Amino acid sequence: MTKRQLAPAWLFALLAAAPLLVVACGGEAATPGEAEIGGSMILATTTSTQDSGLLDVLVPMFERQTGVEVKVIAVGTGAALEMAGKGDADVALTHALASEKKYVDSGDLVEGELVMHNDFILVGPKDDPARVKEAKDLDAAMQAIAPIGPFISRGDNSGTHSKELSLWKAAGIELSAVKNREETGQGMGATLNVADQKQGYTLTDRATYLALKKNLSLEVVFEGAAPLLNIYHVYVVNPEKHPKVKAAQARAFVAFMVAPETQKVIGEFGKAEFGEPLFVADAGKKLEDLGR
Amino acid sequence: MEALWEGLKEAVRLIAEGDAELRDIALRTIAVSGTATLLAMLAGVPLGYALARGRFRGRTVLLGVVNTGMGMPPVVMGLIVWLLLVRSGPFGGLELIYTKRAMVIAQFLIATPLVVGFTAAAVQALPRDLPDLLAVLGASRLRSLLLLAREAQLGLLAAIMAGFGAVVSEVGASMTVGGNLQGNTRVLTTAIVTETSRGNNNRAIALGIILLAMAFVVNLLLTMVQQRRAAGR
Numbered sequence: 428m429t430k431r432q433l434a435p436a437w438l439f440a441l442l443a444a445a446p447l448l449v450v451a452c453g454g455e456a457a458t459p460g461e462a463e464i465g466g467s468m469i470l471a472t473t474t475s476t477q478d479s480g481l482l483d484v485l486v487p488m489f490e491r492q493t494g495v496e497v498k499v500i501a502v503g504t505g506a507a508l509e510m511a512g513k514g515d516a517d518v519a520l521t522h523a524l525a526s527e528k529k530y531v532d533s534g535d536l537v538e539g540e541l542v543m544h545n546d547f548i549l550v551g552p553k554d555d556p557a558r559v560k561e562a563k564d565l566d567a568a569m570q571a572i573a574p575i576g577p578f579i580s581r582g583d584n585s586g587t588h589s590k591e592l593s594l595w596k597a598a599g600i601e602l603s604a605v606k607n608r609e610e611t612g613q614g615m616g617a618t619l620n621v622a623d624q625k626q627g628y629t630l631t632d633r634a635t636y637l638a639l640k641k642n643l644s645l646e647v648v649f650e651g652a653a654p655l656l657n658i659y660h661v662y663v664v665n666p667e668k669h670p671k672v673k674a675a676q677a678r679a680f681v682a683f684m685v686a687p688e689t690q691k692v693i694g695e696f697g698k699a700e701f702g703e704p705l706f707v708a709d710a711g712k713k714l715e716d717l718g719r
Numbered sequence: 720m721e722a723l724w725e726g727l728k729e730a731v732r733l734i735a736e737g738d739a740e741l742r743d744i745a746l747r748t749i750a751v752s753g754t755a756t757l758l759a760m761l762a763g764v765p766l767g768y769a770l771a772r773g774r775f776r777g778r779t780v781l782l783g784v785v786n787t788g789m790g791m792p793p794v795v796m797g798l799i800v801w802l803l804l805v806r807s808g809p810f811g812g813l814e815l816i817y818t819k820r821a822m823v824i825a826q827f828l829i830a831t832p833l834v835v836g837f838t839a840a841a842v843q844a845l846p847r848d849l850p851d852l853l854a855v856l857g858a859s860r861l862r863s864l865l866l867l868a869r870e871a872q873l874g875l876l877a878a879i880m881a882g883f884g885a886v887v888s889e890v891g892a893s894m895t896v897g898g899n900l901q902g903n904t905r906v907l908t909t910a911i912v913t914e915t916s917r918g919n920n921n922r923a924i925a926l927g928i929i930l931l932a933m934a935f936v937v938n939l940l941l942t943m944v945q946q947r948r949a950a951g952r
Contacts, residue, residue, distance in 0.1 A: 469806075469817065478917050483901065498817045500898045513807040515816075616916030639918035671806050 467496035468676035471508075471516035473586055474614035476659070477501035479634035479705055481696050488692070489683045495676045503614075505584030511535055511662070514669025517677040520684070522632075522659045523586035525593075535669070536662035538678070540685050543693050543706040544658045544717055547590055549649040550619075550636060551628035559628065565652040569598035573605045577627035581618050582610020586657070591630045597654065619643060632657050634705035637697065656717055658709075661685075685710035726924025733925050740902075745929055748906040751819055752887040755826030759834045759882050762827075764868070764875060767838025772850070782839065788832030793825075794891025800825040801895045817898035822906070825892040830882035837881055841874020842867070876945045880938055887934055907933075 476482050477499065486497045500507070500516065504523045511519040512535045519536060521527055530536040549568055551559060557575035562568035572578055573595075581588040595602060602608060607627070611618045615635040622629040623643045633650075636643075661684045666674035683689055690708040697705035709717060733741050770782055802808050804816040804824075815821045845867065853863035868875065890908035897904035899913060907930040914923035 474916070477913075480917070498898055498900055498903075500817065510805075513805075515806045515811075614916050616918060642918045642920065669806075671811065 463494045464675055464679055465494045466673060466676055467498060468517040468673045468680065469498045469500060469510075469515070470518045470520060470680065471500050471502065471506075471510040472520040473504050473507060473522055474501050474616070475522070475587070475632045475635050476520060478614060478616050479638050479697070481634070481693070481706065484692060484696060485684075485689065488689065489680060492683065493676075493679050495679060497680070503581070503583045503585030503588065505589070508536075511664045514664060514672055517664055517673045518680045519662045519664065520659060521586060521662075522657050523589050524658060524660070526586070526589060527660060527662070531662070535665055537665045538663040538681060539660050540662075540681055541709050541712060541714060542659045542661050542684050543690075543709050544656055545633045545706045546650065547587065547630055547655040547657050548633050548636060548647050549628060550622070550631055550643075550645040551648040552626040553644060553646050555646075555648055557628065559648040562649060565594065565649065565654060566598040568649040569594050569600060572628050573598075573600050575606060577607030577609060577625055578605050579618055579622040579625060579627045579629045580608060580610045581615065582612045583614070585615075587615060587630060587632060590655075590657070594630065594654065619645065634697070637701045637703070637705060640701075658714070658717065659706075722920055723924065726921045727928065729921035730925035730928040733922075734929065741926070741929065743902065744905055744907055744910050744926070745933065747819070747904075748887060748908075748930070749933065751822050751893075751906060752826060752883060755823045755886050756830055756879060756883040758823070758827045759830035760879060763831045763834025763878065763882070764838050766831075767835040767878070768842050768864075768867075770835065771839040771842035785832050785835045785839070789836045791829065791832065792891070793829050793885070793889035794895065796829050797825050797892025797895035800828065800892065804896065816896065817900060817904060819897070819904055822893050822897040822904060825896045826886035826889070829889065829892060830886050833881045833885055834878045837874060837878030838871070841871040841878065844874065845870055873945055873948055876941050876948075880941050883937060884934060887937075888930070 472482070478501075482499055482501075486499060489495065490497060500510070502510075504521045504526060507516070507519055507521050508523075508526055508530050510516040512530055512533070514535075519527075519530075520542070527536065527539070531539060549559060549572075551557070551572075557571045559568045559571045562571050580591055592602075595605065609621075609625075609627075611621050613621075615631055616639055618629060619631055619636065619639055620642075621627075623645050628648065629645075636645075636647075661681050663674070663677040663681055664672045666672040666677070687710075690710045693706050694708035695704055697703070770778060770785065800821065801816070803810050804813070804821055805811055806816065815824070849867065849870070850863060853866055858866060888908065890912060893899075893904075893906055894909050894912065897906070897909065899905050899909040905913070907926050911923050911926045911930070914920070914926060
């Protein structure tokens with residue numbers, strides 16, 4: 428009788444111990460830095476900064492320097508800006524100038540700073556059935572893909588997705604006219620995998636492509652045109668419009684992103700692993716000087 | 720096939736080397752899902768009992784609601800909890816979004832209907848007049864409840880297994896309300912998504928194998944208890 432009752436007792440004890448584990452896991456305190464600010468903040472950003480591994484380097488650096496815990500929420504640029512627009516984040520690090528402008532104009536994003544850029548590239552199957560490699564310019568490249576396909580789109584309202592849409596528009600092509608254009612609704616990594624499996628073309632940022640290249644059979648089929656610049660800005664979510672925004676932490680993060688020491692790390696990130704840096708550090712430069 | 724094999728080797732290597740990040744993620748997964756399951760039991764077992772034994776208006780409708788809740792896609796529950804907890808939401812002031820507590824809340828809401836449903840089914844399977852019999856024998860209300868729980872324990876264990884199994888393996892809600900923060904709210908399932916999108920397929924498979932092994936151990940323990948009970952009848 429007693430033995431029969433004992434069996435579930437340890438089981439319940441095990442389950443009851445679980446909350447203690449939650450406490451134990453949460454107890455990591457940040458090492459205090461020179462200018463201790465403390466607290467936490469939410470950074471809404473794009474999947475590319477996370478998937479490339481850049482934030483894994485930068486965020487711990489920032490946390491050491493300021494004692495601020497950063498909650499990195501990596502979503503498409505559309506969702507990141509939407510979070511900023513509602514005051515659900517403190518800082519936005521995004522790469523879709525046209526969309527960002529709307530939130531700057533509405534006063535949701537303030538104190539923006541140019542951080543870095545890399546570029547978008549068109550990638551496709553090795554044998555390049557649409558002969559995109561022979562295209563003389565970007566419009567011609569898009570026009571070459573359209574009748575052949577397949578083209579795999581992000582379709583997730585991200586910066587890369589909106590760039591893709593603007594490229595079709597610039598080349599004078601209706602979306603419905605693109606043969607076998609499919610939308611994954613997922614991040615860049617997942618979309619590259621789909622394009623690889625379907626032997627299709629896609630638009631990708633160079634950083635994610637280089638990070639995943641070892642698993643892909645896709646090759647760069649077009650690169651180097653001015654509209655393909657992928658420019659990242661960092662913004663403070665306006666604390667006057669959204670009173671819950673952690674202004675001090677947010678401003679510290681923006682200052683950190685453009686600080687010379689951080690910019691040096693950004694400019695060298697990826698060199699060791701991929702043979703070339705994934706981003707070009709741009710703090711203090713003018714927008715119109717990029718890519719020259 | 721080769722990728723799967725490579726992943727398996729990687730999993731063995733990571734576990735053998737005692738990879739610290741991996742260990743933390745596994746422990747965190749047990750902590751979050753275990754807490755959610757425990758809370759779901761505390762709320763779900765009495766509720767399930769009341770639904771099975773109670774005679775009140777709307778009981779059938781309520782059972783229908785619970786049964787629908789059992790099939791609720793976790794990602795939808797995640798979205799609802801996200802909208803409630805996010806800063807601009809009604810409970811934004813609590814600053815719970817992107818914390819382990821938020822994940823526990825979401826997982827609790829996912830597991831509870833399962834626990835309620837399984838408990839109700841287990842209690843309803845007991846002889847109808849058992850409570851009256853116990854009352855006649857002079858058992859107090861609490862004592863007869865405990866005795867009934869003992870009789871229904873095979874079903875109750877199934878309820879716990881179903882609840883834990885559902886929350887430990889779901890990814891949508893954990894990703895949405897937890898934010899998949901490295902070293903903070905990243906659990907096995909969300910880590911698998913991250914590693915996959917980074918192209919680290921071996922690490923992703925290794926994590927998957929650990930998740931599977933963990934679910935197996937927990938279920939094995941519960942099944943052993945359950946079967947011992949069944950044999951002891």
